Amino acid sequence: MAVLQDGTAGSILARIFNTSKGLASMLVAEDGTTIPKTNGEARGASDGFLAIGGVNDDSYRPARTDRLGNLVPGTVNLLLHEPFEGATSSSPNRVTLATTTFTQAQTAAGGLNLNNGNSAASAAAALLTTNRQFAKLQRAPLQCKIRARANHVANAVMEFGFGNPANQTSAPTIGAFWQITTGGVVQPVLTFNGVDVTGAAVTMPSGWQSNYHTWDVILDDDEVFFTVQDTSTGQLIAERRIQLAVTQVRLWNASRLPAFARLHNVTAPASAPTLILSSLDVVMLDMAQNKTWAQIAALSGFGGEVNPTTFAQTANYANSAAAANATLSNTAAGYTTLGGQFQFAAVAGAETDFALFGFTVPAPYSFVCAGIEIDTFNSGAAVATTAHVLQWFASPDQTAISLATATNRRLTLGVQSFAVGAAIGALAAPIIRDLSDAPLVTNPGRIMVVGLKIPVGTATASQIIRGTVAIRGYFE
Numbered sequence: 001m002a003v004l005q006d007g008t009a010g011s012i013l014a015r016i017f018n019t020s021k022g023l024a025s026m027l028v029a030e031d032g033t034t035i036p037k038t039n040g041e042a043r044g045a046s047d048g049f050l051a052i053g054g055v056n057d058d059s060y061r062p063a064r065t066d067r068l069g070n071l072v073p074g075t076v077n078l079l080l081h082e083p084f085e086g087a088t089s090s091s092p093n094r095v096t097l098a099t100t101t102f103t104q105a106q107t108a109a110g111g112l113n114l115n116n117g118n119s120a121a122s123a124a125a126a127l128l129t130t131n132r133q134f135a136k137l138q139r140a141p142l143q144c145k146i147r148a149r150a151n152h153v154a155n156a157v158m159e160f161g162f163g164n165p166a167n168q169t170s171a172p173t174i175g176a177f178w179q180i181t182t183g184g185v186v187q188p189v190l191t192f193n194g195v196d197v198t199g200a201a202v203t204m205p206s207g208w209q210s211n212y213h214t215w216d217v218i219l220d221d222d223e224v225f226f227t228v229q230d231t232s233t234g235q236l237i238a239e240r241r242i243q244l245a246v247t248q249v250r251l252w253n254a255s256r257l258p259a260f261a262r263l264h265n266v267t268a269p270a271s272a273p274t275l276i277l278s279s280l281d282v283v284m285l286d287m288a289q290n291k292t293w294a295q296i297a298a299l300s301g302f303g304g305e306v307n308p309t310t311f312a313q314t315a316n317y318a319n320s321a322a323a324a325n326a327t328l329s330n331t332a333a334g335y336t337t338l339g340g341q342f343q344f345a346a347v348a349g350a351e352t353d354f355a356l357f358g359f360t361v362p363a364p365y366s367f368v369c370a371g372i373e374i375d376t377f378n379s380g381a382a383v384a385t386t387a388h389v390l391q392w393f394a395s396p397d398q399t400a401i402s403l404a405t406a407t408n409r410r411l412t413l414g415v416q417s418f419a420v421g422a423a424i425g426a427l428a429a430p431i432i433r434d435l436s437d438a439p440l441v442t443n444p445g446r447i448m449v450v451g452l453k454i455p456v457g458t459a460t461a462s463q464i465i466r467g468t469v470a471i472r473g474y475f476e
Contacts, residue, residue, distance in 0.1 A: 058234040066139065077289045079134055080259065080282040081300050084112040085364075086309045093311045094301035095130050098168045102126040102263065111147075111278035114263045118272035120153075125264040127168035128277070132299070133256040134162070140287035142219045144259045147279040149212045152180050156273035160261040161217040163191070164254070169264055174254045176224045176242075178215050182266050188217075188226035190242045193253045199240040202228060212278060213237070218285075219251060294370055294436070297474035304338060304369075304473040309362040315470075316340030316357070323466075326356060331402040333358030338367075339450060339471035343379070346388060346463035349456040353393070353410075356451045357469060358401045363444035369396060369473040370439050372450065374431040376416050376467035381460055383422040388465070389456040390416040392431060396440035398447040411440065413450075428467075439473065 053062040064072040082094055089106045091097040097104060101124035105116035114126040136142050142162070150158050159165075163175025173194040180186050188199040211230075218225040222244040228237045244251055259282050263275040297303065307314050316323055316337035323341035326334030330352055335342065338359040361367045374392055392413040399407055416428035442448040450469055 057229065057236070059236055072286050073288075075286055075288055077284040077287060077291070078281070078296050078300060079284055080130055080132055080280070081302075082130070082280040084277050084279060088310055090301070090311055091128075092131070093306055094132075095128050098127045098129075100125045100168055111276050114261070114275045114277070115272060116274075118274070120265065120269050120272045122265055122268040123169065125168035125262070126275075127165055127260065127262045129164065129260045130258040130280075130282070132301075133164075133258045134282055134284075135256045136219050136252065137284075137287065138221050141221075141285040143283050143285060144217045145279075145281045145283075146215045146259075146261070146277065147212055148215060148261070149210070149274070149276040149278075150180055151209045151274040151276075152184055153269040153271050153273040154184060155182050155265060155267045155269040156180075157182050157264050157266055158262065158273070158275050159189075160215065160275075160277075161259065162219070162257045163260050164257050165260065165262055168262060171262075172260070174252050175257055175260075176217050176219055176251065177260070178217065178226065178228070186228075188224070188240045188242060190224050190251065192248055192251070197242055197245070199226065199242050202238040202240070204228075204237060205230070212276075222251070224251065293476075294368070294474050297368075297476055302365075302475045304367065304471060304475065307362060308365050308475040314338035314340075314359065316342070325464075328352075328354040328356070330354060331404060333401050333449070336360070338448065339372075339469040341466075341468055343464050343466035346380075346383075346460050346465055347454055347457060348459045349386065349389070349454055351453060351455060353403045353453050354451050355395075355401055355403050355449050357449065357471075358398070359448045359471075361442045361444055361446055361448060361475075365444060365475040367442045367448055367473055367475055368439045369394070369442070369448065369471055370434075370436045371472040372413055372431070372433045372435065373470040373472070374413065374416070374467065376428045376465060378418050378422050378426040378428075378463070379424055379466045380464035381462040382424060383418045383420055383426075383463065384458050384460040385420065386458040387420050387456055388418040388422075388454065388458070390428070390452050390454055390465070392416070392450070392452045394440060395449040395451065396442045396446075398442075398449055401447055401449070403449070403451065417456075 053060055066072060084106055086108055089112060101119050101121050102115045103117040104114055106112040134142055144161050146160050152158060158180040159177050161177025163172030163177050165172045172191055176190045179189045186202040186204055190197045214229040214231055216227040224242045226240040230237050261277055302308055305314060316335045317340045323343050326342055326344040328344055334356045336358055339357055342356055393410045394413055395408055395410050399405060413433050414431035418426055
């Protein structure tokens with residue numbers, strides 16, 4: 001144990017107001033004697049330790065150490081972020097929904113409702129699983145944090161956490177998750193090879209089914225830690241631990257599992273249960289993965305190839321089809337996509353800047369462009385009497401698509417050319433611009449433009465300039 005003393009040996013805390021004395025924390029043995037230590041002194045086999053700790057969400061927590069006594073750094077590695085925002089579900093992009101009878105709906109203000117149609121039909125079910133699966137490594141706790149409103153009704157079962165049910169009407173046979181049974185019992189579950197270990201049931205406050213709570217499942221090396229929190233007070237309603245039995249091989253009989261949420265009317269309830277998810281995050285603790293933020297964003301499902309609110313493809317690339325001919329303009333985009341295929345009729349040389357691609361970044365996201373690659377080839381007819389020169393540029397964070405906008409800012413990307421007589425299929429030298437050291441950022445509602453001017457050229461009949469623009473980056 002420890003006591004507070006002033007600087008005089010044997011003095012008690014009652015004398016701390018003596019201004020000539022300092023205040024110190026001293027280790028004390030079980031018999032009450034102090035255990036003085038000097039810098040560099042060897043530790044005795046029976047010496048005690050002074051516990052240290054802190055406060056999280058108004059609850060005291062001791063500092064964690066590894067089994068060598070090293071303080072755990074608490075590093076957080078984001079593995080998945082699903083905010084359930086907007087009117088379009090991210091299924092099948094970041095998560096996948098499987099349903100029986102239940103219908104789902106998502107709103108910007110309300111999150112994802114797994115039973116938006118309020119069905120009370122027997123055997124109705126819905127299952128959400130993350131497309132990404134998460135590895136549990138030793139000395140790297142894995143945490144799933146879910147914000148949810150579990151409006152439970154008798155005869156329905158609800159489950160959420162880590163697990164991989166075979167289908168929407170089956171409980172997981174591997175995993176660690178919160179479960180609300182058909183009888184309304186709220187309990188933590190660890191399941192290994194189809195055998196469940198349940199923790200002590202949680203007594204929820206009155207009216208809890210109408211409120212949102214934050215539910216945590218944290219896997220350590222040899223135990224699972226469960227919490228449910230009332231965020232209006234910051235207090236934990238309950239915390240539970242399920243420890244690894246000495247007869248069990250390991251926590252899971254799988255190296256990786258997705259996060260999931262499941263709602264199932266086992267038999268017909270008297271009224272419709274609903275499970276509303278407003279956020280789902282998975283993180284790995286205590287391990288320095290040394291991934292860049294761009295890699296983390298891509299792994300979390302926010303790569304630039306998918307619109308983060310509509311989940312449509314961002315590039316102009318229709319299946320098995322050429323791009324429509326772009327109309328080159330200084331004030332309008334030839335394509336409103338984030339790069340992709342392009343083609344346009346050869347034009348006479350001029351100093352006009354053309355906005356070939358102009359993509360509006362959906363709020364509330366920003367787009368970080370980390371690189372641009374351009375490949376161009378000649379098509380339709382050979383280059384006639386004048387060489388064809390393409391001078392490319394990028395213009396991020398535009399307030400309007402018109403390149404005449406006063407705040408327009410351009411970054412040159414490079415030049416391509418086709419010599420006189422270049423045949424159909426002639427390929428210009430590719431442009432590859434790595435912008436990762438100083439990315440181009442386009443903020444919510446602003447426009448990312450990739451365009452070109454053609455200072456030298458001839459409007460040769462039937463000649464088509466065709467190619468692709470790959471805009472590499474991520475949304476955040």
